Amino acid sequence: MASIAKTAQAGTLESSDVMITVAPGTQGSGIVIELESIVLAQYGEDIKIILEKTVKDQGITDIYIKAVDRGALDCTICARTLAALSRAGAVLKEEII
């Protein structure tokens, strides 16, 4: 599957967390990321890279991701993205469940 079935959300707006919302992308839309972050200047690029890698690793090519970041580490960003994907009906690869 190149996208997800429905819109879903995971994470919180607490400090050190990130709220991820994922929504299905239309065929060929690519990975569209909207990012708000308290550390945008320092880590904005890094956060986009980890978001993109996390969804690509699950074989998803067309998706809209909104991330509202409160200073989350990469592991948290990855975990919240996977949780949102899972809630959106994506079938995740065995090893990262």
Added chain:
Amino acid sequence: MDLRRSMLFIPGNNPGMLQNGGVFGADSVILDLEDAVAPMEKDAARFLVAQVLRTVDYGVSETVVRINPLDTFAAVDIKAIVPCCPDAILVPKVESAADIHQVAAMIAAAEKPEQTPVKIIALLETPCGIVEAYHIAKADPRVVALALGAEDYTAGLGAMRTKEGTEIFTARTIVINAAAAANVQSIDTPYTDANDEEGLLADTQLAKRLGFKGKLSINPRQIDVIHTVFNPSLNDIDWAQQVIHAIRKAEAEGSGVASLNGKMVDLPIVNRAERILHLAELLGLMGGEK
């Protein structure tokens, strides 16, 4: 010997606390998927703890994950968590050896071939669990400790939980005895009033006197007090050194019997002395003593 003087619970769905869980110097951190996580967030916490185990360095602290009970999400928790190489799984509400057999089988199925075997710590928090304590401890070689969870246990008894803990005295001694008989560690229930440092001290001292090897903790502020109690005192170390000295002397003199201050030094005493010295060495309490 694994050091588990303190085992600190950290809520499994709180990134800030998971990120900082290693700074308090607890011997074990317990990343909690059970009571600390709301029912709707079980999946998110599982993803988070899995990622955290792969990336966060907890330094000297042993990593333990408290999974959900066998009748809820234990299977999916184990499948997700075990490949991320935690040191141990804390299994809640264990009531029988069969529960442990089931968990051990699921762990074995989830482990990667090259992985260090994941240990099991059984949390006994029901009257049935206490009755079966010894069999639970003996159920599988992965079991390294029994821990007492007194809140649910007293509810199961229909008793009031008090600070003095009279109502859990029997459970405590049963857990300690069963663990000792099975040659595993016994870990005491948490002291739940985080603001009462004197109460914590008294409760931990009681636990140590009864024979517990460590204590669960719900607040990082408790770690120092718990360690102070479970660390061997200078008197303990001094005594232990005298015991070992007496044994060496007896051996050198070719005598089969050693004595210290007129008392015979027998094997259990030597074992206790060795344990104290080992602990002191692990904790760096031996170096530089004048």
Added chain:
Amino acid sequence: MKNAIGREIPETISGIAAIKPFAGAFATVPEMTRQAPKVKTIKPADRKLVDNLVEVFKKIPVTDGMTLSFHHHFRNGDGVVNMVLATAAQLGLKNLTVALSSVFPVHAPIIEHVKNGVVTGLDTNYMSGPVAQAVSKGLFDKPVVLRTHGGRGRGIECGQLKIDVAFIAAPAADEYGNLNGVEGPAACGSLGYAFPDAQYADYVVAVTDYIGEYPLSPISIPQTRVDYVVKVECVGDPKGIVSGTTRITKDPVGLKIAETAAKVIQATGLIKNGFAFQTGAGGASLATAAFVRKMMEKDNVVGSFALGGITGYMVDMLESGLFKKLMDVQGFDLEAIRSLSTNPNHLEIGADFYASPFNAGCAVNQLDVVILGATEMDTDFNVNVVTGSDGVIMGGSGGHADAAAGAKVTIIVANLLRGRLPIIVDKVLTATTPGETIDVLVTERGVAVNPLRADLKEKFLAAGLPVKDIQELKQLAEKIAGAPKAVKTGEKIVAVVEYRDGTIIDVVRQVEG
């Protein structure tokens, strides 16, 4: 040109008189006499009470281009700055400079006055809220001057900050101009930050909503320096002035840092009779005081004095006999006010007495230990407390650089990671306090000692403290969070950061937006 800590300072900055680069914490010596304000006389029958601000503006008179000064003891409850500037605007005045010791969110109306040309200069020691954000975006044509609390006292006394009219918000006054901060609905405690203004301004106007019987006592600022007294309806909102009680943090990481900081202090060997201590009112700083207190109690230590911003916690230590005196330049809560007005061992001191480097000796010089915070620190131990992670101004030195210079041991307490951001960087965005005056950084993941203090490092290692090299701590943080990219700033200089001696330690540049 580069100053002594390697910061690039322009030779000239439009709107700022002669630029002297920072040369070292004690390298610059004064070569001037004290500022001498106008000599006054009034006749026995003359009265000082004036009906309203408009009248006082006309009597003085306040004219275009003047510098008007204010203190910040009312913090975010202040009503006087806005009232006075509204009067200036109403009278059509232009080109005024506001010398306000600290700027709070409540002072947002300043922005409109700048846009309308009423105000064209700002001189302060700390700013937060809308004004600080607008300054960062280039509100003023000429840079704001950021000073330290001691440096403001020095600037006023040495004539570098010449005040035409000081408007002193007074919780209590009598009709002949005796003032104090401990009575009236807007009681704020010490009036210390207004002392230099009262001594050196050409005109001093007390603004109050509480007139007491003559002679008012205690007297914080005397009638001999006050020209006019204006009674207004309300000088401020008590809710924004003081807090009911100051609480110690419950955050476990903050407590861990505080406990380590207390152990660091213990290892210095300075916790003994005569111990002199300053700590902030914020999270980990106040918690450090709580741990230090336990150590003092255990060893029966009686300290000499506690200094700085005073909270109920310090009052309790005074009343419990743990310190013999409190020296109070600013009070934070109701307990501090009660104590100041009733306890003769609770002394009210001025900003110059507290921290000015250019007099015959200020109080910070007598400190053993000070606990301070930081938003950033670099590997040379230079500290930033001016700009936040987005480059926007969100604070200021206040007494930071002063206390750091004075104390025998200066300790920074800070989370190694605030959320994702490491506290230690290669180069702070804005240098506020020079590394040579900082001795120790205490974080939740280790303690770093300034290489200049090998003596301390030895003591800490002997005490079993988790001492790490600052580079090692920095790498530890970056291993967890990744290396942050530097914040990009524009070219325009929006503020100059003055060291306490009047030299320029850094400049703040505009942020986008």
